[in-house]
Amino acid sequence: MTSRTASGAGMAGRAFLVGAGPGDPDLLTLKAARLIGEADVLLFDSLVGREILALAKPGARLVDVGKRCGRPSAQQAAINRLIATHARAGRMVVRLKGGDPFVFGRGGEELASLRAAGVAVEVVPGITTALAVGAALQVPLTHRGMARGLHLLTAHTREGELPAHDWTALARGGTLAIYMGVRTLPLLAARLLTAGMAPETPAIAVQSVTLPEERRIPGTLADIADRVAAAGGEGPTLVLIGEIAAMALPAAGTSWVAAA
Ligand SMILES: C[S@@+](CC[C@H](N)C(=O)[O-])C[C@H]1O[C@@H](n2cnc3c(N)ncnc32)[C@H](O)[C@@H]1O
Numbered sequence: 001m002t003s004r005t006a007s008g009a010g011m012a013g014r015a016f017l018v019g020a021g022p023g024d025p026d027l028l029t030l031k032a033a034r035l036i037g038e039a040d041v042l043l044f045d046s047l048v049g050r051e052i053l054a055l056a057k058p059g060a061r062l063v064d065v066g067k068r069c070g071r072p073s074a075q076q077a078a079i080n081r082l083i084a085t086h087a088r089a090g091r092m093v094v095r096l097k098g099g100d101p102f103v104f105g106r107g108g109e110e111l112a113s114l115r116a117a118g119v120a121v122e123v124v125p126g127i128t129t130a131l132a133v134g135a136a137l138q139v140p141l142t143h144r145g146m147a148r149g150l151h152l153l154t155a156h157t158r159e160g161e162l163p164a165h166d167w168t169a170l171a172r173g174g175t176l177a178i179y180m181g182v183r184t185l186p187l188l189a190a191r192l193l194t195a196g197m198a199p200e201t202p203a204i205a206v207q208s209v210t211l212p213e214e215r216r217i218p219g220t221l222a223d224i225a226d227r228v229a230a231a232g233g234e235g236p237t238l239v240l241i242g243e244i245a246a247m248a249l250p251a252a253g254t255s256w257v258a259a260a
Contacts, residue, residue: 013087013119019100019126024210025051039094041086047098080113087119100128129238130177133206137248141175146243149174155181162187171195175242186225202245208235217257231257
C-alpha cells in the first residue's frame with residue numbers, strides 16, 4: 001500500500017484529521033485503519049468506539065477529548081493546542097472524529113488552527129452518518145422521481161437553538177438528513193409544517209446506526225418528534241425526512257420501535 005504523509009513543506013510536525021465513520025469498525029477506510037495503527041497519539045471524540053480504538057498500536061497515547069453535541073470554544077481551542085503540541089514534538093498525531101471530519105465535525109476549525117501553527121495536516125474522509133443510515137435502512141438518499149437532492153442539516157446552533165434555515169426551500173422536497181436534532185425536533189417539524197411540507201411526509205429516526213444497539217423509529221413529519229421522545233434512548237440520533245423514508249423496511253436483527 002502506498003504510504004502518504006501529511007503535506008506541507010517547511011512545516012513542523014504532522015497531524016491527520018481522520019474520519020472514523022458511524023461506529024462499525026468495518027466501515028473505517030483502509031487508510032483510517034492504517035493511520036490509527038501507526039499513530040503515536042490518538043485524540044478521539046466520544047462517538048468513536050472501543051473496537052476502533054483497539055486498533056491503536058501498543059504504547060500509543062489515547063486521549064479522550066470528546067463531548068457530544070457542540071463544544072465550547074475554549075475546549076476546542078485546547079484540543080487545537082494539544083494536536084499542535086504533540087505534532088511539533090515529532091509525534092504522529094491522529095485526530096479521530098466520528099463520521100467525516102468535515103461534516104459537522106469542526107474539522108475546518110482544527111485544520112485552520114493547525115495550519116496557523118505551522119503543522120502539516122492531512123484530512124482523511126470518513127462515512128458520514130447520513131450515508132450510513134441510508135445504507136443501513138437500504139434507502140437511497142436520492143432517488144429518481146422521488147428525491148432530487150439531499151440536505152445535510154444541523155438542528156443545533158452553538159447556543160443550542162434551532163438554526164434559521166430556509167424552511168420554505170427545505171419544505172419543497174428532497175431528503176433532509178438532520179444531525180443533532182433530538183432536542184429541537186418538535187420545533188424543526190413545526191417549522192417545516194408551517195412552510196408547507198405535508199404532515200404525512202415519511203420520516204425515520206435512527207439511533208446508534210451500525211452499532212449493536214441500533215434502533216429505528218419510523219413515523220411521519222407530524223409525529224416523528226413525539227415518537228422519538230417516547231422511544232427515549234441515549235444514543236446519537238439522525239433523522240431522515242422525505243419520501244424515501246417510506247422505503248425503509250424492518251430487517252432481520254435490527255430493533256424497530258413500532259409505528260402505531
Ligand atoms: C457532532 S455531529 C458529528 C457528525 C459526524 N462528523 C458525521 O459526519 O456523521 C454528531 C451527530 O451526528 C449524528 N451521529 C453520529 N454518529 C451517529 C450514529 N452512530 N447514529 C446516529 N447518529 C449519529 C447524530 O445526529 C449526532 O448528534
